[in-house]
Amino acid sequence: MGKRQISDLQTSELVVTFLISNIASIPMQNSSIPLFAGLIPIIVLVVCEIVLSNIMLKSCKFRKFICGSPVVIIDHGKIDQKVMKDLRMTTEDLFEQLRQLDVFSLQDIDFAIIETNGQMSIMKKPEKQQVDASMLGLSPPSQELETVIISDGEISDSSLSLCKLSEKWVRGVLNKKHLALKDVFIMTADKNKNFNIIKKEDSK
Numbered sequence: 150m151g152k153r154q155i156s157d158l159q160t161s162e163l164v165v166t167f168l169i170s171n172i173a174s175i176p177m178q179n180s181s182i183p184l185f186a187g188l189i190p191i192i193v194l195v196v197c198e199i200v201l202s203n204i205m206l207k208s209c210k211f212r213k214f215i216c217g218s219p220v221v222i223i224d225h226g227k228i229d230q231k232v233m234k235d236l237r238m239t240t241e242d243l244f245e246q247l248r249q250l251d252v253f254s255l256q257d258i259d260f261a262i263i264e265t266n267g268q269m270s271i272m273k274k275p276e277k278q279q280v281d282a283s284m285l286g287l288s289p290p291s292q293e294l295e296t297v298i299i300s301d302g303e304i305s306d307s308s309l310s311l312c313k314l315s316e317k318w319v320r321g322v323l324n325k326k327h328l329a330l331k332d333v334f335i336m337t338a339d340k341n342k343n344f345n346i347i348k349k350e351d352s353k
Contacts, residue, residue: 161215165198216265223261226274236263247271293343299336302349312340322346 169191176187205212222232222243233243246269252258260272282289296308304316322344323330331349338344 161201162198165194169194219262219264219270221260222263222269223255223258223271226255226259228255232263238263293339293341295337295339295343295345297335298338298344299330299333301335302331302333304330312338314338314340314342318342 172187172190172194176182176184201215205215220232220236222229222236222238228243233240247253247255247258247261250269250271252271252273257273257277258271259274262270264270294311296305296311298305298308298312298314298319304319306316309316309319319336319338320330323333326346328346328348333346334349335347336344
């Protein structure tokens, strides 16, 4: 299923998740059932889910059949009441999702789409959108990704690789700051070697 949250799972994935948890609990509750007997259906479900996921990646029609399609529920500021009935969505449900997206007035919305996982995506009217640099004709300098290269006294090799930095450089920075590795709570850095260090607080 990849690194998706529960709220982002498709219906089929959520069903498989519940099935696996229920099957796994049976041998734990009944000691007369061998553990291996519970593993077989779990493996079958996992394999089926992987196969279905791969088919959905390659076939748009199959993905649409399993997951459905996004639907427009607000079009140019107008609520499509027929779509709401088809989705069995109440006005309270609609406004709850809008509030979760920091929208408190229908007058601010140009388009709203219900995604296949039940979440809502919105496009605000131009006059209600936040101003960004492109609207002001500005060209801000590009930024590099800042990652945590030391967490609670431990160096992260993956973060160093992402920033294309070396452990030797990290230890050199710590030596200049007269710090030991164990004294660092968090150290962040980017490809340009800009860094920030937060020391561990005294436990006393």
